[in-house]
Structure formats: C-alpha cells, structure tokens
Amino acid sequence: MKIFVTDPEGKEHALEALEGWRVMEIIKDYGLPLKAECGGACCCATCHVYVHEDWVDKLYEMRDDEEDMLDEAIDVKDNSRLSCQILMSEELDGLKVTIALGTEI
C-alpha cells in the first residue's frame, strides 16, 4: 500500500503505508514536516491536510469532533481533513493528500 503526500513546498512523496496506521503517523514516520502536536488525539488541528478530489468521497465521513477541531485549522476547505483521523486500509491504497500550510513544523 502507498500514499502520496505533497509537502508544503509542493514536492510529492510516495510513502509505504500500513493497514491500521493513521495517515498522520505515516507522514510523521517518514519525517515529513507535520506538527501533529497532540499526537493523534484529535485535539489540536496541526495535522491538517487537503485530500485530493478523487479520494474525498472514499474516506469515512468526518465525526463531529474532527469537524469541531477543524475550526482551529487555518484555511479550511471542503477537502480538509485531520490526517490523524484517517485510518489506512486497502481501500485507501494510493490516497493523495497535501499538507496544509500552518501545520508544518
């Protein structure tokens, strides 16, 4: 499984993804610049990513706490998600996301 992550400078990285891992954890594991300061507790909005349009509808719908937390993200768009709330599974093989500005380290 792979995910494709575009960093704030516009460079795309292909990352090996593991079933059950949070997309945030995969991005951090590869050392890409993502703050994710609360460590995946859906408490800080510093793992904000934009999901590529092809993938938006394939993700689980947002829970209320994620939608609430996005209030603290900057430049929220329709395809905004918190990457700590996206769990990797076979169906998401090939997922494309872009790290949002303001969440980089």
Place this chain on the structure above:
Amino acid sequence: MSEKEQNNFKTDVIIIGAGPVGLFAVFELGLLDMKAHLIDILDRPGGQCAELYPEKPIYDIPGFPVITGQELTDNLMAQIEPFSPTFHLNQMATELKKLDNGNWEIKTDDDVTIEAPVVVIAAGGGSFMPKKPNIPNLEEYEGKSVFYAVRRMEQFEGKNILIAGGGDSALDWTLNLQPKASKMALMHRRDDFRAAPDSVSKMRTLVAENKMELHIANITELHGADGQLEAVTVTPKGEEPYKIECDTLLAFYGLTMKLGPIADFGLNLHENLIPVDTEKFETSTQGIFSIGDINTYPGKLKLILSGFHESALMSQEAFRIVYPDKKLRFQYTTSSTNLQEKLGVNEKAA
C-alpha cells in the same frame, strides 16, 4: 493598579515548563533537598496534558492502565505538594543570563526575575502561542488593531469589533465585549459552534435582537493603513466576497506550540530540539539541563515516562551543582526515613 508583592526571587532550580515532566522534576529535586520555581505560559500547570487533552485517556503511564491528562496533572500536583514549589504562571521565560557569581538569571515577560545555580528546560513542544490566520499583511496590524487575546477589556470600549472563531474563547469574548463595543460581529467558518451551548444560544439571541451580527465566512483580506484596521473582506463558502467595516479584529483559532525565546538562550539546538547527554541530561552549557519532549539524544522517545526518567537523573547532577560540598546518597522512598520525613509520611517524625 495591583502591584506584585515580589518580582525578584532566588532558588535552587528554575524549571521552564510546568507540564508533567517539569512537575515530576520538582519531586525528584525535592527528595534531594532542592527547591524549585516553575515558569509556564499557560494559566495552570499541566502543559499539553492540561491544555490539549485534559479529557483524553493516556495508556502508557507506568502503573496507570488508563489516566486522563487532567488526572495525571492533578496526581503530580498532589505528589509534589510536600515540596511546595513556586509557580509563575501566565508568563514566558524570555531571557537567560549568567551572573558574575556563577548563578543563572531568568527573566519573564511579566518582569519577574529568578536567580538559581541550575536551570531545567522542560518546555515540551515550546510555548503555547496563538495560531494565526493566513491573511496577507497580518503582521502590519498585530498588536495595533488585530489581537489574539484580551488582556484588558477597557481597551476595547467603544470599538467596532469583529471576532473570528467558533470555540469558547471566541464566544466568551463576544458576549463579554458586546455591551462595551460600539458594534460587535462574530465570524465563523460554519454555522455550528463547538463552544458551550449556553454561550452559543446567548449569542444567537443577541443576533436575533439585532444587537450583533453573525457572519458565516472566512477572512480573506484586511483593509486599513498604518496598522489601523478599517474593514475586512470575508468570503462565505461558494459565494462572493463582501466587506465588513471594523476597527478591531480578535482572532481565536486556538493555540500551537512554538519554541519562542528559548531559541535565543545561546544553547546548541538541533531542529528546534535541545541536544543533551544521557547521563545527566545537561545541555551544551553547564548548569542548564533539558528534559522531556524538548530534548534530543540518540534513541530519544517523546514519551512522558522518558521525561520522568530524565528528571531523576538530571536531579543527581543538579544536586552536585547546588550542594558542591555535600555527598550525594542514593536512597529509596520505601525505606529511607529521611526521605519519608521530607514527604511528610513518616509518623515518628511527625
């Protein structure tokens, strides 16, 4: 004007950061007869545990199968109570200076000065600072007509205020400042608020009574001159932008951690972390230690339990600096009457 009773302090150890690791350091230092002062930018102890996830369960604290951030903070506060640490809250350590007598001096942005032979940096991810919206020319207005916090309410008397955000800070200040403002508007990205339901319904009542405005939109542009705001352009989702006249913008998008003035303390840094040795957890500068998430060394894991371990080893070396002529004896709290007396749990001593 209320004046602080005292602004200058002298102690054994200054701890920057009152998160779980800073708090536990008070315990380890206390067992070795060292007094500590803690400085934290938040208004209460606990650091990330109290600010980011007070209600979230933590599963990897030894001896606690599950504990929330707030419970852990409360337990640590109870554990260090016998050592009566001094807290300097709501302030940021801004300056570190070596004194002629060999001690260190820390200054805070609240004009507090503390002198000690040992400084421990336990600042986690750095200081919690307001998140800033991504709007062109924002800096030009900051501190003049754009603010991220309210220090004195009177400052906003008679102002035409726009508040941005949907959490408790945004809603609380909307309600508190609305009677003082000449005009009040609240702006949020969606018509749903995570703030306390009671505040939200009060706000909606004010809107219904035409006492304030509610805009569901995002700020896209600021207008004004010389730092004085005159209007902002806001863009509702999928609609045309429009202008709102206002002379003050208060933005509440939560807090994020930044290293802040520690970067200028003259310590070696590696990617915003402070390298330390793994014997004493001392930085590149003698007498300055660093423990918890903010330090780095080969194999470092950013876990609360690592910080606890680091605080115990740091305290051993701190003792040698604070008491150069005393011999350090390693003792257990289970058996040492001396330690039990310090903890106030030795009946014979009481």
